[in-house]
Amino acid sequence: MTQPTRALRVALALNRFMRLSESDRWLIIETTFYLICAKIATFTTPTRTLLALGDLDLSSGAPDTRVAALPVEIAPAIHALDKSSRRLTFANCLIRALALRMLLAHRDIATDLHIGARKDEQGQFAAHAWLTYNDIILVGGDDARDLYRELVGSSHALLR
Numbered sequence: 001m002t003q004p005t006r007a008l009r010v011a012l013a014l015n016r017f018m019r020l021s022e023s024d025r026w027l028i029i030e031t032t033f034y035l036i037c038a039k040i041a042t043f044t045t046p047t048r049t050l051l052a053l054g055d056l057d058l059s060s061g062a063p064d065t066r067v068a069a070l071p072v073e074i075a076p077a078i079h080a081l082d083k084s085s086r087r088l089t090f091a092n093c094l095i096r097a098l099a100l101r102m103l104l105a106h107r108d109i110a111t112d113l114h115i116g117a118r119k120d121e122q123g124q125f126a127a128h129a130w131l132t133y134n135d136i137i138l139v140g141g142d143d144a145r146d147l148y149r150e151l152v153g154s155s156h157a158l159l160r
Contacts, residue, residue, distance in 0.1 A: 013087075027080040031103060032088070035081075038098035039090050051113055051152065053098055054105035070133060073107050078138060094129040096139050101131055109133065114140075116148025 004012070017025060041050055081100050085091040091099075094115070101111050112132045120126040128148045130140020137144055 024076070024080070027076060028083050031077065031080040031084040031099060034099035034103045035084055035088055035091050035095055037102065038095045041098065042094065050098070051115075054101035054111070054113075056105055056108065056110040070136065071107075071109055073109065074104065074133065074138060077103055077107075081139065093140055097129040097131040100139055104133075111138065114144070114150050115152050116144065116150045118148050 017028070020028070038053075041053060045053070077100060081096060081103075085096055097113055101113055104111050110133075113129065114132065115127065115129050117125060117127045126148075128140060128144055130144040131138045141147075
């Protein structure tokens with residue numbers, strides 16, 4: 001049996017996309033848009049501003065009443081981001097974290113962007129980005145805090 005042609009693979013992917021609910025299709029389109037915006041921002045925006053993209057000031061002078069439960073919008077957004085990222089080869093950890101941060105900020109959900117570094121198994125420098133909501137890692141891997149030493153985050157004192 002031969003490999004499916006590129007046109008057939010595109011047709012099958014389009015068919016799967018069209019079978020999704022309308023809200024799921026729009027969420028995938030929205031995450032793709034934010035991934036592209038995040039990629040452009042990495043080329044055109046200073047790092048300090050980049051880290052603040054999607055930053056929300058939700059402080060109202062009242063005590064912090066955050067709850068541990070994730071808002072219902074987060075899981076579908078992460079799922080759509082995963083689907084969109086598969087087709088976009090430029091969607092690295094920073095691009096994914098920025099895109100999800102912007103998408104959730106559009107829904108008034110505050111998150112924190114973190115960037116860390118370490119030496120890999122060959123002793124080479126490795127950097128990684130992850131996104132958290134109330135200290136729960138949304139994208140970037142559950143072990144990001146353990147593997148990488150955080151250099152700067154969106155709530156870092158240097159950015160205030």
